[in-house]
Amino acid sequence: MPRRLWRHQDSRWIRRLLPACDNDVSLARRQLTWLKEKTRNPTLLDRHVYDRVVRHKPLQYILGTQPFGDLEIVTRPPVLIPRWETEEWVHRLIDILLPHVKAKSQGAQERPFRVLDICTGSGCIALALAAHLPPHRTQIIATDISDDAIALAQHNYHDNKSLIQNHVDFQQVDVFSDAMQRMDPFDLIVSNPPYITFDDYKDLDPDVKQWEDVRALVADEDGMAVHRRIVELASNGLLLRSSKLQRQGKGESSITTTTRIPIPRLAMEFGGTHQAVSLKRMMKPMLNDVQVWKDLAGKDRVVVGA
Ligand SMILES: C[S@@+](CC[C@H](N)C(=O)[O-])C[C@H]1O[C@@H](n2cnc3c(N)ncnc32)[C@H](O)[C@@H]1O
Numbered sequence: 001m002p003r004r005l006w007r008h009q010d011s012r013w014i015r016r017l018l019p020a021c022d023n024d025v026s027l028a029r030r031q032l033t034w035l036k037e038k039t040r041n042p043t044l045l046d047r048h049v050y051d052r053v054v055r056h057k058p059l060q061y062i063l064g065t066q067p068f069g070d071l072e073i074v075t076r077p078p079v080l081i082p083r084w085e086t087e088e089w090v091h092r093l094i095d096i097l098l099p100h101v102k103a104k105s106q107g108a109q110e111r112p113f114r115v116l117d118i119c120t121g122s123g124c125i126a127l128a129l130a131a132h133l134p135p136h137r138t139q140i141i142a143t144d145i146s147d148d149a150i151a152l153a154q155h156n157y158h159d160n161k162s163l164i165q166n167h168v169d170f171q172q173v174d175v176f177s178d179a180m181q182r183m184d185p186f187d188l189i190v191s192n193p194p195y196i197t198f199d200d201y202k203d204l205d206p207d208v209k210q211w212e213d214v215r216a217l218v219a220d221e222d223g224m225a226v227h228r229r230i231v232e233l234a235s236n237g238l239l240l241r242s243s244k245l246q247r248q249g250k251g252e253s254s255i256t257t258t259t260r261i262p263i264p265r266l267a268m269e270f271g272g273t274h275q276a277v278s279l280k281r282m283m284k285p286m287l288n289d290v291q292v293w294k295d296l297a298g299k300d301r302v303v304v305g306a
Contacts, residue, residue: 009042013049020053020207031059038063056206068124071131071160075122078213079152082124085295086192086269089302090125092293093190093267094132100263105137116183116238117142118175118191118230121216123153125190126168127160135165141183143173146213175229185240192269193226194219224275227268228282234266235286262289262306269302279303 010032017028035048051057060066060075067073068082069091075081101113113133117126120142130140144150150172157168173179175193196217201209208217219225233239266287270279276292280303283290287305295301 013045016049016053020056034059034063056210058207058211061211069128069131070163071124071127071156073122073124073127073156074152074159076148076152077211078216079146079149080121080212080216082122085297085299085301086125087128088296089267089269089293090128090190091132093264093304094129096264097133097188101138102134105134110137112137112139113188114138114184114186114240115140115188115190116186118189119193119216119226120144120153120170121146121149121192123149123156123168123170125192126153126170127156127164129190130157130164130166130168131160133166138166140166140168141171141186142168143171143175143180145172145174146215147172148213149216175226175233180233180238181236183238185238187240188265188267189230189234189239190267191226191230193230195223195227195269195271195275197223222275222278223271224278224282227270227275227279230266230268231282231286239265239286264304264306266305267302270300273300276300276303 013032014025014028017031018025021027021031031052035045035052038048039045048062051062052059058075058081060081061077064075065072066075066082068087073082104110104113115126115129115133115138117123117129117140120126121144123142126140126142130138142153144153150170153170157164157170194215194217196204196219198218200223201214201218204217219227221228266283268279270276280290280292283303283305289306291304292300293302293304
């Protein structure tokens with residue numbers, strides 16, 4: 001198409017994209033640029049703009065991928081699109097874990113560092129850990145209730161294989177099932193579980209409600225049913241004994257007692273300040289050092305226990 005016609009067509013697409021971009025022209029322009037990186041075919045671009053504006057299809061599902069650190073995660077409805085908030089805390093966690101796991105893996109006899117990612121979705125958290133923790137020294141199991149999620153996570157594992165040097169075992173398991181109790185204990189549990197209440201779900205944008213699995217978003221008990229279940233599993237043996245338990249004389253040697261900086265052992269994302277107090281209260285009997293980390297927007301985002 002001649003350049004002048006492209007320019008005219010561009011402003012038409014930008015105008016059409018505006019309602020999906022809160023009437024923010026620069027955002028609409030950016031979205032058009034990304035769409036044009038996917039295709040230069042005007043008929044296909046028309047189709048994508050229609051999907052975006054009329055069908056409320058999230059841009060990441062149209063583009064087909066979403067970066068998560070250095071990984072390129074394939075996005076496919078109805079599996080939750082990885083969010084920047086998650087990407088941020090996961091990389092902060094990796095920065096804290098890395099020296100510890102490296103030091104621990106020096107000893108030839110050391111057993112592998114075992115990680116469990118519950119509610120893995122696209123696999124983004126498990127895969128980021130697998131890519132950045134020391135190679136061949138980390139064992140990661142990632143679970144989800146949804147077969148769509150497990151299939152996509154496995155796909156993402158193979159797509160990003162060149163960056164990943166630790167095996168990840170993806171398993172379709174309901175966190176409320178007995179199968180969880182039969183797993184061997186882990187050094188670290190991470191999770192971004194569903195945390196929205198049914199009432200709040202009603203007010204979500206159609207981009208979210210019409211495309212992402214409701215199971216990825218909504219949970220009972222004020223949005224904290226899955227968090228509560230994870231804490232219960234962790235305190236009943238799914239997590240290696242904490243140093244708090246050891247001081248009470250109940251445990252064997254644990255990684256947390258040998259280092260001065262608390263090493264995170266359980267990290268769970270949540271929805272905001274309204275859930276922070278309950279989550280801290282849930283975790284405190286089991287772990288020594290329980291902190292709430294804020295995201296870059298200043299919102300309480302993840303509860304981390306060491
Ligand atoms: C908020 S999404 C998180 C996905 C991914 N970890 C991320 O951060 O993008 C929550 C995930 O929990 C899964 N899920 C919901 N209920 C579950 C349950 N009872 N057992 C296991 N997984 C569950 C959903 O299928 C969904 O993939």
